[in-house]
Amino acid sequence: MAEDREPRFRRRKTARPGEIIAAALEVFAERGFAAARLADIAHRAGVSKAALYLYFPDKDALFRAVVGEAIAPNFVELRVMARAYEGPFAALAPLLLERIARAATTTRLPAVAKMIIGESRNFPQLARVWHDQIVSGAAALVSDLIAEAQARGEIKPGRPRFHAFSLIGPMLMGLLWRETFEPIGAEPIDLAALARQHAATVLSGMLAETGR
Protein backbone atom coordinates (compact mmCIF):
# COMPACT_ATOMS: atom_id res chain seq x y z
CA MET A 1 0.00 0.00 0.00
CA ALA A 2 1.24 3.45 -1.03
CA GLU A 3 4.34 1.88 -2.50
CA ASP A 4 4.26 4.33 -5.40
CA ARG A 5 4.94 7.42 -3.28
CA GLU A 6 6.82 10.33 -4.88
CA PRO A 7 10.60 10.10 -4.75
CA ARG A 8 12.19 12.53 -2.32
CA PHE A 9 13.77 14.47 -5.19
CA ARG A 10 14.25 14.29 -8.92
CA ARG A 11 17.34 14.87 -11.01
CA ARG A 12 16.67 17.78 -13.35
CA LYS A 13 20.01 19.20 -14.37
CA THR A 14 18.75 21.51 -17.12
CA ALA A 15 15.64 22.93 -15.45
CA ARG A 16 17.29 23.86 -12.14
CA PRO A 17 19.28 26.97 -13.08
CA GLY A 18 16.24 28.79 -14.42
CA GLU A 19 14.14 27.90 -11.41
CA ILE A 20 16.88 28.99 -9.05
CA ILE A 21 17.32 32.31 -10.88
CA ALA A 22 13.58 32.97 -10.73
CA ALA A 23 13.50 32.22 -7.02
CA ALA A 24 16.60 34.36 -6.44
CA LEU A 25 15.03 37.32 -8.24
CA GLU A 26 12.05 37.12 -5.90
CA VAL A 27 14.10 36.91 -2.75
CA PHE A 28 16.68 39.53 -3.75
CA ALA A 29 13.84 41.91 -4.65
CA GLU A 30 12.11 41.31 -1.33
CA ARG A 31 15.07 41.46 1.00
CA GLY A 32 18.07 43.01 -0.74
CA PHE A 33 21.36 41.34 -1.48
CA ALA A 34 22.94 41.09 1.95
CA ALA A 35 19.74 40.11 3.75
CA ALA A 36 18.64 37.53 1.18
CA ARG A 37 19.17 34.04 2.60
CA LEU A 38 20.41 31.36 0.25
CA ALA A 39 18.34 28.95 2.30
CA ASP A 40 15.21 30.93 1.36
CA ILE A 41 16.13 30.99 -2.30
CA ALA A 42 16.77 27.25 -2.24
CA HIS A 43 13.51 26.53 -0.46
CA ARG A 44 11.53 28.63 -2.92
CA ALA A 45 13.23 26.88 -5.84
CA GLY A 46 12.35 23.53 -4.29
CA VAL A 47 15.90 22.37 -3.65
CA SER A 48 18.36 22.24 -0.79
CA LYS A 49 20.84 24.99 -0.09
CA ALA A 50 23.74 22.79 -1.08
CA ALA A 51 22.17 22.28 -4.50
CA LEU A 52 22.62 25.97 -5.29
CA TYR A 53 26.35 25.42 -5.16
CA LEU A 54 26.14 22.81 -7.91
CA TYR A 55 25.07 25.57 -10.30
CA PHE A 56 26.55 28.82 -8.93
CA PRO A 57 29.89 29.14 -7.16
CA ASP A 58 28.69 31.78 -4.69
CA LYS A 59 26.07 34.43 -3.88
CA ASP A 60 27.71 37.01 -6.16
CA ALA A 61 27.61 34.75 -9.18
CA LEU A 62 23.96 33.99 -8.52
CA PHE A 63 23.19 37.69 -8.45
CA ARG A 64 25.07 38.28 -11.69
CA ALA A 65 23.06 35.51 -13.29
CA VAL A 66 19.82 37.13 -12.10
CA VAL A 67 20.75 40.47 -13.66
CA GLY A 68 21.91 38.90 -16.88
CA GLU A 69 19.07 36.41 -17.39
CA ALA A 70 16.05 38.01 -15.79
CA ILE A 71 16.56 41.79 -15.96
CA ALA A 72 18.73 42.73 -18.91
CA PRO A 73 16.46 41.19 -21.59
CA ASN A 74 13.69 43.63 -20.67
CA PHE A 75 15.99 46.53 -21.43
CA VAL A 76 17.14 45.09 -24.71
CA GLU A 77 13.48 44.94 -25.68
CA LEU A 78 12.97 48.56 -24.63
CA ARG A 79 15.96 49.63 -26.68
CA VAL A 80 14.63 47.88 -29.77
CA MET A 81 11.23 49.50 -29.31
CA ALA A 82 12.65 53.01 -28.94
CA ARG A 83 14.98 52.56 -31.89
CA ALA A 84 12.22 51.26 -34.13
CA TYR A 85 10.03 54.26 -33.37
CA GLU A 86 9.52 56.72 -36.19
CA GLY A 87 8.04 60.07 -35.26
CA PRO A 88 8.58 63.18 -33.21
CA PHE A 89 10.17 63.06 -29.78
CA ALA A 90 7.08 64.78 -28.37
CA ALA A 91 5.12 61.61 -29.13
CA LEU A 92 7.79 59.12 -28.08
CA ALA A 93 8.48 60.62 -24.65
CA PRO A 94 4.99 60.03 -23.20
CA LEU A 95 5.14 56.44 -24.43
CA LEU A 96 8.48 56.01 -22.68
CA LEU A 97 7.25 57.42 -19.38
CA GLU A 98 4.08 55.41 -19.55
CA ARG A 99 6.09 52.27 -20.15
CA ILE A 100 8.21 52.99 -17.09
CA ALA A 101 5.05 53.48 -15.03
CA ARG A 102 3.71 50.16 -16.28
CA ALA A 103 6.95 48.28 -15.67
CA ALA A 104 6.95 49.60 -12.13
CA THR A 105 3.70 47.84 -11.38
CA THR A 106 4.19 44.64 -13.35
CA THR A 107 7.83 43.67 -12.79
CA ARG A 108 10.34 43.34 -9.97
CA LEU A 109 12.51 45.95 -11.58
CA PRO A 110 11.86 48.77 -9.10
CA ALA A 111 12.66 46.52 -6.17
CA VAL A 112 15.92 45.49 -7.79
CA ALA A 113 16.78 49.09 -8.58
CA LYS A 114 16.16 49.98 -4.97
CA MET A 115 18.40 47.15 -3.89
CA ILE A 116 21.27 48.30 -6.09
CA ILE A 117 20.99 51.85 -4.84
CA GLY A 118 20.98 50.76 -1.25
CA GLU A 119 23.77 48.20 -1.36
CA SER A 120 26.14 49.67 -3.90
CA ARG A 121 28.54 50.90 -1.24
CA ASN A 122 28.94 47.55 0.48
CA PHE A 123 28.89 45.51 -2.74
CA PRO A 124 30.41 47.66 -5.48
CA GLN A 125 30.61 44.65 -7.74
CA LEU A 126 26.77 44.63 -7.82
CA ALA A 127 26.69 48.29 -8.80
CA ARG A 128 29.21 47.56 -11.52
CA VAL A 129 27.17 44.69 -13.00
CA TRP A 130 24.04 46.78 -12.88
CA HIS A 131 25.74 49.81 -14.36
CA ASP A 132 27.48 47.97 -17.18
CA GLN A 133 24.57 45.75 -18.14
CA ILE A 134 21.63 48.09 -17.62
CA VAL A 135 22.05 51.68 -16.59
CA SER A 136 24.79 52.95 -18.86
CA GLY A 137 22.99 51.54 -21.89
CA ALA A 138 19.64 52.97 -20.89
CA ALA A 139 21.13 56.38 -20.08
CA ALA A 140 22.98 56.48 -23.39
CA LEU A 141 19.80 55.49 -25.24
CA VAL A 142 17.73 58.35 -23.81
CA SER A 143 20.55 60.87 -24.21
CA ASP A 144 21.01 59.84 -27.84
CA LEU A 145 17.30 60.10 -28.58
CA ILE A 146 17.32 63.63 -27.15
CA ALA A 147 20.48 64.63 -29.03
CA GLU A 148 18.95 63.42 -32.26
CA ALA A 149 15.74 65.35 -31.59
CA GLN A 150 17.87 68.42 -30.95
CA ALA A 151 19.62 67.86 -34.28
CA ARG A 152 16.20 67.79 -35.92
CA GLY A 153 15.35 71.08 -34.22
CA GLU A 154 12.60 69.57 -32.06
CA ILE A 155 14.19 70.20 -28.69
CA LYS A 156 15.85 73.27 -27.18
CA PRO A 157 19.62 73.37 -26.74
CA GLY A 158 21.09 72.07 -23.51
CA ARG A 159 23.14 69.07 -22.45
CA PRO A 160 21.23 65.94 -23.56
CA ARG A 161 22.27 64.10 -20.42
CA PHE A 162 20.68 66.72 -18.18
CA HIS A 163 17.54 66.71 -20.31
CA ALA A 164 17.44 62.95 -19.81
CA PHE A 165 17.55 63.49 -16.04
CA SER A 166 14.75 66.07 -16.31
CA LEU A 167 12.68 63.52 -18.20
CA ILE A 168 13.34 60.37 -16.21
CA GLY A 169 14.10 61.66 -12.70
CA PRO A 170 10.53 62.26 -11.57
CA MET A 171 9.54 58.75 -12.65
CA LEU A 172 12.44 57.30 -10.69
CA MET A 173 11.40 59.35 -7.69
CA GLY A 174 7.81 58.12 -7.98
CA LEU A 175 8.95 54.54 -8.30
CA LEU A 176 11.19 54.80 -5.24
CA TRP A 177 8.41 56.52 -3.31
CA ARG A 178 6.16 53.60 -4.06
CA GLU A 179 8.77 51.04 -3.04
CA THR A 180 9.98 52.83 0.04
CA PHE A 181 7.07 54.62 1.65
CA GLU A 182 3.86 52.98 0.49
CA PRO A 183 4.56 49.78 2.44
CA ILE A 184 4.57 51.80 5.66
CA GLY A 185 1.27 53.49 4.90
CA ALA A 186 2.34 56.73 3.22
CA GLU A 187 0.03 58.32 0.69
CA PRO A 188 0.15 56.20 -2.49
CA ILE A 189 1.17 57.71 -5.79
CA ASP A 190 -0.53 57.09 -9.15
CA LEU A 191 2.48 56.51 -11.39
CA ALA A 192 0.47 56.51 -14.61
CA ALA A 193 -1.04 59.90 -13.75
CA LEU A 194 2.38 61.21 -12.74
CA ALA A 195 3.75 60.03 -16.09
CA ARG A 196 1.02 61.92 -17.97
CA GLN A 197 1.31 65.21 -16.07
CA HIS A 198 5.10 65.16 -16.01
CA ALA A 199 5.29 64.40 -19.73
CA ALA A 200 3.07 67.40 -20.46
CA THR A 201 5.04 69.69 -18.14
CA VAL A 202 8.54 68.76 -19.13
CA LEU A 203 7.85 68.54 -22.84
CA SER A 204 6.31 71.98 -22.74
CA GLY A 205 9.61 73.14 -21.25
CA MET A 206 11.91 71.19 -23.54
CA LEU A 207 10.32 71.56 -26.96
CA ALA A 208 11.75 74.22 -29.24
CA GLU A 209 9.37 77.08 -30.09
CA THR A 210 9.14 75.86 -33.68
CA GLY A 211 8.00 72.45 -32.53
CA ARG A 212 4.93 73.69 -30.64
Add this chain to the structure above:
Amino acid sequence: MAEDREPRFRRRKTARPGEIIAAALEVFAERGFAAARLADIAHRAGVSKAALYLYFPDKDALFRAVVGEAIAPNFVELRVMARAYEGPFAALAPLLLERIARAATTTRLPAVAKMIIGESRNFPQLARVWHDQIVSGAAALVSDLIAEAQARGEIKPGRPRFHAFSLIGPMLMGLLWRETFEPIGAEPIDLAALARQHAATVLSGMLAETGR
Protein backbone atom coordinates in the same frame (compact mmCIF):
# COMPACT_ATOMS: atom_id res chain seq x y z
CA MET B 1 59.07 58.69 35.31
CA ALA B 2 56.03 58.94 33.06
CA GLU B 3 53.85 58.63 36.10
CA ASP B 4 51.52 61.31 34.76
CA ARG B 5 50.41 59.22 31.77
CA GLU B 6 46.89 59.78 30.44
CA PRO B 7 44.17 57.78 32.14
CA ARG B 8 42.78 54.94 30.05
CA PHE B 9 39.41 56.67 29.78
CA ARG B 10 37.55 59.67 31.13
CA ARG B 11 34.05 59.96 32.47
CA ARG B 12 32.13 62.42 30.29
CA LYS B 13 28.47 61.67 30.72
CA THR B 14 27.10 64.71 28.92
CA ALA B 15 29.50 64.85 25.96
CA ARG B 16 29.19 61.17 24.97
CA PRO B 17 25.75 61.07 23.34
CA GLY B 18 26.62 63.80 20.84
CA GLU B 19 29.93 62.20 19.95
CA ILE B 20 28.29 58.81 19.53
CA ILE B 21 25.57 60.26 17.30
CA ALA B 22 28.17 61.99 15.12
CA ALA B 23 30.16 58.78 14.78
CA ALA B 24 27.00 56.80 14.05
CA LEU B 25 26.00 59.22 11.29
CA GLU B 26 29.36 58.64 9.62
CA VAL B 27 29.22 54.88 9.82
CA PHE B 28 25.55 54.54 8.89
CA ALA B 29 26.18 56.78 5.87
CA GLU B 30 29.19 54.75 4.79
CA ARG B 31 27.85 51.25 5.30
CA GLY B 32 24.07 51.32 5.61
CA PHE B 33 22.05 50.30 8.64
CA ALA B 34 22.42 46.54 8.63
CA ALA B 35 26.10 46.53 7.70
CA ALA B 36 27.10 49.26 10.15
CA ARG B 37 28.99 47.69 13.03
CA LEU B 38 28.35 49.04 16.49
CA ALA B 39 31.99 48.24 17.23
CA ASP B 40 33.02 50.64 14.44
CA ILE B 41 30.75 53.37 15.72
CA ALA B 42 32.10 52.92 19.22
CA HIS B 43 35.69 52.95 18.02
CA ARG B 44 35.15 56.14 16.03
CA ALA B 45 33.47 57.79 19.01
CA GLY B 46 36.43 56.80 21.17
CA VAL B 47 34.54 54.47 23.50
CA SER B 48 33.93 50.76 23.88
CA LYS B 49 30.97 49.01 22.31
CA ALA B 50 29.44 48.39 25.70
CA ALA B 51 29.43 52.13 26.38
CA LEU B 52 26.94 52.66 23.54
CA TYR B 53 24.41 50.67 25.52
CA LEU B 54 24.68 53.10 28.42
CA TYR B 55 23.16 55.78 26.21
CA PHE B 56 21.03 53.93 23.64
CA PRO B 57 19.06 50.75 24.29
CA ASP B 58 19.73 49.25 20.84
CA LYS B 59 20.78 49.90 17.25
CA ASP B 60 17.32 51.11 16.25
CA ALA B 61 17.23 53.74 18.96
CA LEU B 62 20.66 54.96 17.95
CA PHE B 63 19.49 55.35 14.39
CA ARG B 64 16.40 57.26 15.47
CA ALA B 65 18.62 59.58 17.47
CA VAL B 66 20.81 60.18 14.42
CA VAL B 67 17.82 61.15 12.29
CA GLY B 68 16.34 63.35 14.99
CA GLU B 69 19.50 65.13 16.12
CA ALA B 70 21.72 65.27 13.07
CA ILE B 71 19.42 65.27 10.04
CA ALA B 72 16.05 66.79 10.89
CA PRO B 73 17.43 70.19 11.99
CA ASN B 74 18.76 70.80 8.47
CA PHE B 75 15.26 70.41 7.11
CA VAL B 76 13.72 72.66 9.69
CA GLU B 77 16.16 75.32 8.57
CA LEU B 78 15.22 74.74 4.93
CA ARG B 79 11.56 75.07 5.79
CA VAL B 80 12.14 78.37 7.56
CA MET B 81 14.13 79.69 4.62
CA ALA B 82 11.48 78.76 2.05
CA ARG B 83 8.69 80.16 4.20
CA ALA B 84 10.49 83.44 4.76
CA TYR B 85 11.02 83.93 1.03
CA GLU B 86 9.00 86.70 -0.55
CA GLY B 87 8.85 86.72 -4.32
CA PRO B 88 7.78 84.73 -7.37
CA PHE B 89 8.09 80.97 -7.48
CA ALA B 90 10.18 81.32 -10.64
CA ALA B 91 12.91 82.86 -8.50
CA LEU B 92 12.54 80.57 -5.49
CA ALA B 93 12.71 77.28 -7.42
CA PRO B 94 16.28 77.72 -8.74
CA LEU B 95 17.43 78.62 -5.23
CA LEU B 96 15.82 75.46 -3.92
CA LEU B 97 17.44 73.22 -6.52
CA GLU B 98 20.80 74.88 -6.07
CA ARG B 99 20.56 74.34 -2.34
CA ILE B 100 19.87 70.64 -2.88
CA ALA B 101 22.91 70.42 -5.16
CA ARG B 102 25.04 72.08 -2.52
CA ALA B 103 23.74 69.92 0.32
CA ALA B 104 24.58 66.87 -1.77
CA THR B 105 28.25 67.79 -1.77
CA THR B 106 28.61 69.18 1.73
CA THR B 107 26.54 66.87 3.93
CA ARG B 108 25.97 63.16 4.53
CA LEU B 109 22.35 63.57 3.59
CA PRO B 110 22.49 61.80 0.20
CA ALA B 111 24.22 58.79 1.73
CA VAL B 112 21.57 58.59 4.41
CA ALA B 113 18.80 58.93 1.83
CA LYS B 114 20.33 56.09 -0.12
CA MET B 115 20.47 54.00 3.00
CA ILE B 116 16.81 54.53 3.77
CA ILE B 117 15.79 53.67 0.23
CA GLY B 118 17.83 50.50 0.23
CA GLU B 119 16.92 49.16 3.64
CA SER B 120 13.32 50.26 4.02
CA ARG B 121 12.01 46.80 3.24
CA ASN B 122 14.05 45.02 5.87
CA PHE B 123 13.72 47.78 8.46
CA PRO B 124 10.34 49.44 7.94
CA GLN B 125 10.72 51.23 11.25
CA LEU B 126 13.61 53.20 9.72
CA ALA B 127 11.50 54.19 6.74
CA ARG B 128 8.79 55.30 9.12
CA VAL B 129 11.12 57.51 11.16
CA TRP B 130 12.53 59.01 8.00
CA HIS B 131 9.12 59.54 6.46
CA ASP B 132 7.54 61.08 9.52
CA GLN B 133 10.45 63.31 10.50
CA ILE B 134 11.76 64.37 7.11
CA VAL B 135 10.12 63.35 3.88
CA SER B 136 6.45 64.02 4.52
CA GLY B 137 7.26 67.50 5.78
CA ALA B 138 9.53 68.32 2.88
CA ALA B 139 7.06 66.99 0.33
CA ALA B 140 4.22 68.95 1.89
CA LEU B 141 6.35 72.10 1.91
CA VAL B 142 7.13 71.94 -1.80
CA SER B 143 3.58 70.97 -2.72
CA ASP B 144 2.22 73.86 -0.68
CA LEU B 145 4.61 76.36 -2.26
CA ILE B 146 3.45 75.18 -5.67
CA ALA B 147 -0.23 75.27 -4.75
CA GLU B 148 0.18 78.83 -3.48
CA ALA B 149 1.96 79.86 -6.68
CA GLN B 150 -0.93 78.34 -8.64
CA ALA B 151 -3.38 80.36 -6.56
CA ARG B 152 -1.42 83.47 -7.48
CA GLY B 153 -1.68 82.50 -11.14
CA GLU B 154 2.06 81.93 -11.54
CA ILE B 155 1.95 78.23 -12.31
CA LYS B 156 -0.18 76.19 -14.68
CA PRO B 157 -2.93 73.95 -13.30
CA GLY B 158 -2.06 70.38 -12.42
CA ARG B 159 -1.69 68.36 -9.22
CA PRO B 160 0.84 70.19 -7.02
CA ARG B 161 2.27 66.90 -5.79
CA PHE B 162 3.12 65.81 -9.32
CA HIS B 163 4.63 69.21 -10.08
CA ALA B 164 6.77 68.72 -6.97
CA PHE B 165 8.00 65.40 -8.38
CA SER B 166 8.76 67.08 -11.72
CA LEU B 167 10.80 69.67 -9.87
CA ILE B 168 12.69 67.52 -7.37
CA GLY B 169 12.92 64.14 -9.09
CA PRO B 170 15.84 64.94 -11.41
CA MET B 171 17.87 66.28 -8.49
CA LEU B 172 17.19 63.09 -6.54
CA MET B 173 18.23 61.06 -9.55
CA GLY B 174 21.45 63.03 -9.90
CA LEU B 175 22.21 62.66 -6.23
CA LEU B 176 21.65 58.91 -6.33
CA TRP B 177 23.74 58.63 -9.47
CA ARG B 178 26.59 60.32 -7.69
CA GLU B 179 26.26 58.08 -4.65
CA THR B 180 25.75 54.84 -6.50
CA PHE B 181 27.75 54.90 -9.69
CA GLU B 182 30.52 57.46 -9.31
CA PRO B 183 32.39 55.32 -6.75
CA ILE B 184 32.70 52.57 -9.33
CA GLY B 185 34.07 54.87 -12.00
CA ALA B 186 30.96 55.92 -13.91
CA GLU B 187 30.89 59.30 -15.60
CA PRO B 188 30.52 61.96 -12.88
CA ILE B 189 27.62 64.39 -12.90
CA ASP B 190 27.82 68.11 -12.19
CA LEU B 191 24.89 68.59 -9.85
CA ALA B 192 25.07 72.39 -9.83
CA ALA B 193 24.92 72.47 -13.63
CA LEU B 194 22.08 69.94 -13.59
CA ALA B 195 20.22 72.15 -11.13
CA ARG B 196 20.58 75.18 -13.41
CA GLN B 197 19.54 73.47 -16.64
CA HIS B 198 16.70 71.55 -15.04
CA ALA B 199 15.36 74.67 -13.33
CA ALA B 200 15.28 76.49 -16.67
CA THR B 201 13.62 73.55 -18.44
CA VAL B 202 10.98 72.65 -15.92
CA LEU B 203 10.06 76.22 -15.04
CA SER B 204 9.59 76.97 -18.71
CA GLY B 205 7.12 74.08 -18.71
CA MET B 206 5.36 74.91 -15.46
CA LEU B 207 4.95 78.66 -15.56
CA ALA B 208 1.62 80.02 -16.68
CA GLU B 209 1.67 82.01 -19.91
CA THR B 210 0.92 85.20 -18.03
CA GLY B 211 3.93 84.68 -15.81
CA ARG B 212 6.51 84.61 -18.61
Add this chain to the structure above:
DNA sequence: GCTATTGATGACTTGTGAGTCAGCAGTCGC
Protein backbone atom coordinates in the same frame (compact mmCIF):
# COMPACT_ATOMS: atom_id res chain seq x y z
C1' DG C 1 17.60 -6.22 -13.79
C1' DC C 2 22.15 -4.41 -12.56
C1' DT C 3 25.56 -1.04 -12.01
C1' DA C 4 28.09 3.30 -12.71
C1' DT C 5 27.27 7.93 -12.74
C1' DT C 6 26.11 12.08 -10.75
C1' DG C 7 22.27 15.18 -9.03
C1' DA C 8 20.95 16.08 -4.63
C1' DT C 9 20.86 16.17 0.40
C1' DG C 10 21.37 16.97 5.77
C1' DA C 11 24.52 17.82 9.00
C1' DC C 12 28.51 20.19 9.61
C1' DT C 13 32.14 24.12 10.21
C1' DT C 14 33.28 28.83 10.32
C1' DG C 15 32.88 33.69 10.72
C1' DT C 16 30.59 37.64 12.24
C1' DG C 17 28.20 40.94 14.86
C1' DA C 18 24.36 42.27 18.34
C1' DG C 19 23.73 42.48 22.88
C1' DT C 20 25.26 41.28 28.18
C1' DC C 21 27.68 41.41 32.55
C1' DA C 22 30.90 41.29 36.43
C1' DG C 23 34.12 44.13 37.91
C1' DC C 24 37.54 48.00 37.28
C1' DA C 25 38.85 52.85 37.67
C1' DG C 26 37.81 58.00 37.21
C1' DT C 27 35.90 61.55 39.95
C1' DC C 28 32.76 63.85 43.30
C1' DG C 29 31.68 65.00 48.06
C1' DC C 30 33.33 65.27 52.38
Add this chain to the structure above:
DNA sequence: GCGACTGCTGACTCACAAGTCATCAATAGC
Protein backbone atom coordinates in the same frame (compact mmCIF):
# COMPACT_ATOMS: atom_id res chain seq x y z
C1' DG D 1 43.12 62.00 51.45
C1' DC D 2 39.60 58.67 51.10
C1' DG D 3 35.40 56.26 50.57
C1' DA D 4 31.29 55.82 47.55
C1' DC D 5 29.26 56.32 43.35
C1' DT D 6 28.94 55.26 38.64
C1' DG D 7 30.89 55.75 33.82
C1' DC D 8 33.31 52.60 31.43
C1' DT D 9 35.60 48.38 29.82
C1' DG D 10 37.09 43.50 28.12
C1' DA D 11 35.61 39.27 27.68
C1' DC D 12 31.73 36.79 27.16
C1' DT D 13 27.25 34.44 25.07
C1' DC D 14 24.15 33.69 21.49
C1' DA D 15 22.03 33.65 17.00
C1' DC D 16 22.30 33.51 12.31
C1' DA D 17 23.83 32.66 7.62
C1' DA D 18 27.57 31.49 3.99
C1' DG D 19 29.83 27.87 2.39
C1' DT D 20 31.57 22.55 2.72
C1' DC D 21 31.44 17.57 2.63
C1' DA D 22 30.53 12.67 3.26
C1' DT D 23 27.03 10.12 1.66
C1' DC D 24 22.69 8.84 -0.43
C1' DA D 25 19.49 7.79 -4.14
C1' DA D 26 17.48 8.77 -8.98
C1' DT D 27 18.36 7.33 -13.44
C1' DA D 28 20.97 6.45 -17.92
C1' DG D 29 23.33 2.89 -20.22
C1' DC D 30 23.96 -1.74 -20.86
